[in-house]
Amino acid sequence: MRKLRAGVIGCGAISPAYFKGCAIYGALEIVACADLDVSRAQARAAEFGVPRALAVDALLADPEIDLVINLTVPQAHAPVCRAALEAGKHAYAEKPLALTRADAADLLALAQARGLRLGCAPDTFLGAGLQTSRLAVDEGMIGEPVAAVAFCCGHGHESWHPSPQFYYQRGGGPLFDMGPYYLTALVNLLGPARRVSASTRTTFATRTITSQPLAGTVIPVETPTHLAGTIDFECGVVATMVMSFDLWHHNLPRIEIYGSEGSLVVPDPNHFDGAVLVRRHDEREWRTVAPRHAAGIGRGTGVADMAAAIVTGRPHRASDALAAHVVDIMQAFDESSSSGRHIAITSRAERPAALPPGLPPGRLD
Numbered sequence: 566m567r568k569l570r571a572g573v574i575g576c577g578a579i580s581p582a583y584f585k586g587c588a589i590y591g592a593l594e595i596v597a598c599a600d601l602d603v604s605r606a607q608a609r610a611a612e613f614g615v616p617r618a619l620a621v622d623a624l625l626a627d628p629e630i631d632l633v634i635n636l637t638v639p640q641a642h643a644p645v646c647r648a649a650l651e652a653g654k655h656a657y658a659e660k661p662l663a664l665t666r667a668d669a670a671d672l673l674a675l676a677q678a679r680g681l682r683l684g685c686a687p688d689t690f691l692g693a694g695l696q697t698s699r700l701a702v703d704e705g706m707i708g709e710p711v712a713a714v715a716f717c718c719g720h721g722h723e724s725w726h727p728s729p730q731f732y733y734q735r736g737g738g739p740l741f742d743m744g745p746y747y748l749t750a751l752v753n754l755l756g757p758a759r760r761v762s763a764s765t766r767t768t769f770a771t772r773t774i775t776s777q778p779l780a781g782t783v784i785p786v787e788t789p790t791h792l793a794g795t796i797d798f799e800c801g802v803v804a805t806m807v808m809s810f811d812l813w814h815h816n817l818p819r820i821e822i823y824g825s826e827g828s829l830v831v832p833d834p835n836h837f838d839g840a841v842l843v844r845r846h847d848e849r850e851w852r853t854v855a856p857r858h859a860a861g862i863g864r865g866t867g868v869a870d871m872a873a874a875i876v877t878g879r880p881h882r883a884s885d886a887l888a889a890h891v892v893d894i895m896q897a898f899d900e901s902s903s904s905g906r907h908i909a910i911t912s913r914a915e916r917p918a919a920l921p922p923g924l925p926p927g928r929l930d
Contacts, residue, residue: 569593569655569872572624574645575636576600576609578727579659579864583634584613586865589927592872593632599624621645625652632682632875634868635659639736643668646683650675655875657684657868660745662888664736666896666912669889676885682875685888687746688867690753691929692837693858696920698822701829701854702754703919706843708826710755713804715747716817721810723774723784730784732810733772738788739808740765740895743835747806748891750820750834755798756916757890762907763794763898768811794898837862857922870929877930882917890914 571593573580580598587595597617600606610618624630625648633649635642635658643663649656650672662685663669676683689695702710717739722729731737752758767789774782790810797803807817820831827846832839838861841854867883874881890912897908920929 567876569631569875570596570629571632571634571868571872572596572619572627572630573598573634573636574600574621574624576605577636580609580636581613582864583636583868584609584615586863587869589862590865590869590872590929591927592869592876595634597624597627597630625649625654630654632657632868632872638731639664639741640731640734643672646672647675650679650681650683653679653681655682655871657871657883658686660686660888661736661741661892661895662885663892664741666889666893669892670912673885673889682871682881683885684867684871684881684883685885686864686867686883687749687834688864688870688883689746689834689837690750690917691866691870691882691920692862693856693860694832694837694839694841695750695753695834696858697841697854697856698829698831699754699919700857700922701841701843702822706827706854707822707824707829707845710800710802710822710824712823713751713755713802713821714818715751715804715806715820716815717743717747717819718807718809718812718815718817720813721772721790723772723776725776727776727778729774729776733784733786733788733790735787738790739810740789740792740898744808744895745888745891746834747808747820748894749887750831751796751804752887752890752914753916754822754831755802755804756800757798757913758796758894758910759799760797760907760909761794761894761897761901763792763901765789765792765899765902767791789899789902792898792902794901796894837866858920859924859926862926866929873929880918884914884917886912887914887917
């Protein structure tokens, strides 16, 4: 298979996971990296054996690069993807794809007009944990899905992240930060959403960083930090979702799916692996569903899948349509809280193709 030559823009905290994760796949090779701070790009290039460290404009202009991996901060995801597409390159972004459904739709239209592929994280739904969950649903282990819950609750990132400011700016908060993992997992399991309703609040007007190197810095909070909502899926499932940076302690599950014949415990969608549990109506105990997919893969799987799809001509799984649908849902949550009404979801994304069971690490087909 022909390898695509990729360049990384954004060499911050998430980039090592991509440099390592992409290396196990034969569909692409990272040949350059760039950052607004060129010295940071040079450090990552030396650390991971990347041949060239460039300025951002130089990477975008380089005719040797086929695909841009966009690992910038959320506010820059849409502009950098647009620049990559306008430069004639395929683009794959960290989540979220954009901060508004309009910007996401514009990117999809540009990619289609240019005949280019656009993809987006999260790709954790391609891991053994969520693919095993998908098999359990598709094989009818719990009957027809009826309801679901999704919880992602904690007290924010200022106690551990080295630069947590953007988590409290527009495009951050628990919904835009962690929501894509949970919503992508739910769409992968249940299909597209048709409407949402929600209430949101901002509990603390400021946050004080306690992690290094910015300990003591006070951050103004510009985005809601607690959300409670419901999602009606086209398949009929009604899901309850709570996302919060305002809770100190809890004993809530990550995701559970409830069916006509039993219940399914889905592992943390922020990770690729994890135990999947099922309990049918006539069983006294929960049991573990044996995984039939390779463990140990990581971030970069989605962009590798897109690279392989470009070469073979098939659809890619971590698609722009899926990412835009997630952005639409997240914006609709905010609109529902502001307006006090249900919001219809106007975008649509089909469930991505499941990975075939039994593939070794490094294989996607």
